[in-house]
Amino acid sequence: MSTQYQPFLLRMLGNSRWTGYAISVIFLCILIPVLNLVVPEGSLLHVSNYTVSIGGKILCYAMVALAMDLIWGYTGILSLGHGLFFALGGYACGMYLMRQVGVDGVYHSNLPDFMVFLDWKTYPWYWTGTEHFLVAMLLVVAVPGILAFVFGWFAFRSRIKGVYFSIITQALTYAFMLFFFRNETGFGGNNGFTDFKRLLGIPIATPEMRMFLFALSGLTLLLMLWMSRCIVDSKFGRVLTAIRDAESRVMFSGYNPLHYKLAIWTLSAMMCGVAGALYVPQVGIINPGEMSTANSIEIAIWVAVGGRGTLIGPLLGAAFVTGMKSWFTATFPEYWLYFLGLLFIVATLYLPDGVMGLAKKLKGKLL
């Protein structure tokens, strides 16, 4: 890159990364909303509500994939608990949305329907404050963050790593799923939260609201991408990669891997929480099924398919797998698990660096 002075704007445009960010912002915040809301339905350019809803889901999943990439792709820790953090963020947001339902539920009670059903008279203590938007948003990052911090502190301190760590995170997720399935836990049991009416007093089912949430998810994703870029390019990020490649040597060089691992692990969990909070109002439901072990392991395959250790790869992986899932479950539902299973095998056997690695290799061969 030339050291010659260039005006800021020109410099930004010359940098392909910043151009990419700018194009994405325009695409997500202007193009899609216009194509969805303004362009008439019959038109060729119209983006249907269905596409928007899948797109919004993919944006949220992409955040989770990014979080997974930071912990697995860059730090070498395979977490099978990211579905849990995602769901916890979703539940925290869902609590606020349930409060917003007010007395419009089936039983016209101040309490959510499932609590009326359990014959509870008041909200349990852990629902305190969830009627305030800001408190709920704080819970969205705090609950996954604190859980990850406590769990991570215990796990990393006793130097649990590799497959052991993966299995224990899976067990944790499983335990939470069982816990949330209970009706008495106070989170709606089997059915979870659904039938949301309002967000910040505004009806949630309108096209404008949907578009707003979509654009917000897009911007959040870009922000996370930028943040992740800063992290992996910093010294902190280099230490993370070093831990992935040779943890003992990092230790012998005078670094304490515990702090680094714990920091990125907690951050990663909080990113999942945010993703979950954006996901729930868009799909309109959150239930313990989101915590199933299969969901968490699917996150890993997004990252593996896209390419570990690249920031764009996991986003592509999440989009590809989610897109394929929507397509398969609509056209050949019984073949979806064959495809997913094969994807797991092919990605691990033949695509160790994912699609991004493949692209790099092809580029190297062609040029």
Added chain:
Amino acid sequence: MKIAKIIVALVLAWLFAGTAYALTAADRMLLSAGDNDQRIASIAKVVAAGDASAVPFLKSLLDDSVKVAGSKVFIAGADAVTDAATGVRVELPVNAADVVNNNRMRSELVSAIAALELQSPDVAIRMQAAQALRQSDAGDSTLTLVKNAEKTEQNSKVKSVLGEIRAGIELSGPDQATRLNAAQELGGSTSAQMRQLLVIRLQPGGETDPQVKQLITSSLRAMDARLAYYEQAGIVFTGLSLGSVLLLAALGLAITYGLMGVINMAHGEMMMLGAYATYLVENFFRNYLPEWFDAYVLVAIPVAFILTAIIGMILERTVIRHLYGRPLETLLATWGIGLILMQLVRTVFGAQNVQVENPGWMSGGIELAANLVLPYNRLAIIVFSLTVLLLVWTLLNKTRLGLFVRAVTQNRSMAGCVGVNTARIDAWAFGLGSGVAGLAGVALAQIGNVGPDLGKTYIVDSFMVVVLGGVGQLAGTVYAALGLGLVNKFLEGYAGAVLAKIIVLVIIIIFIQKRPQGIFALKGRSVD
């Protein structure tokens, strides 16, 4: 169940309607018509006469199939009406009225039938009758009969039930010495009905004599202590039973993960395939060899083992071999294999659960007390898992193959240098691990539903067993499996099934903090 019983009773009533001649027409009339007190008195008379041939008619009364018209009594069977006096098929007169029985009448009838059936030559019927009598509030009318039956009874189990009934009746008798004796005897019982009797006698309006009262209290305490003891024993048994299932499920993992270091997330699906193999064998026997049905399990065991072992070896050769040394990738790839196997089974057998019937010798159980029954299928699984454990242990420690497996585990390149074909040993070991999973599937098919999701429900638990037990040898797996089973069942008593499971998982997570290598870590200085 109830409907089936009624149908059987109806059929019996119809079949034996013609043989009930010992009752006179007048007796029948007295039993069927009149006010309840008179009818009960006549029932008592029949019981006192000890005439077993009256049973079919009493049963018909109980089924409400008896009708009265004028001075004639009719029995309306399932498909024909007979004259109770002659047993001849007749048309039911238009003016025939139903014989109505209230609850009091019904309970009298039930105990009368049971009392008469106590004279049956068949032990099973006598036992059934005695138990039915114990369930009903047997009154004074049956006392003599029960006493006589107890005197002549040869079978000790029936005799002890009869003794309980007698003591139960005598407990409210007029004679203080008899009451004392009865209270003493009932202290040795474990039946819930007898306990209820004692409790009722202690309430106001019951026992007045202080001496008897005291004895009843102490008998009640003794009974409660015994019941609590049996309950604890029951928890230990179900804990051991769960532990043995976990052991079977985890044993294969202990080989593939513990010894080879290969993490096989498709292990649960191997169990599922073993269970479906059992289902196929069971179906084959049911359709083609029904006379050998009870032996199908013996055939299912090798079939399941060989099938899953072959699939395991194929997987090892085609997929897992390429991932040695990359455990996280192995985890993902085997998960993918699991998904494919699951969907494959769904495509072939359907998403619904299939039912696998126990062979005859596995149904029923040993009744140690009223609240402690050890089912044969659970006992069989405990024995089975211990046998499998013994075989695997022998295979690993006493055979050439086991020697090679251990050699490759400890030092792959050195084993290769002295001529061990390490690739082939890997395949054999993986096949063995998968085969043992198939055996676990045979066991699971005996105690629960068989469905495509069978494996997923056990995979987390079985990994926890291996993680807790420590990697590298079988002893840890055994202790961890049995320990987890027991702890789980004991906690279930206090916290319910779901919370117990959560608590156990949390305990394991905390435990791993203290001993990351599991209970029985191999001593060594290995550093990555």
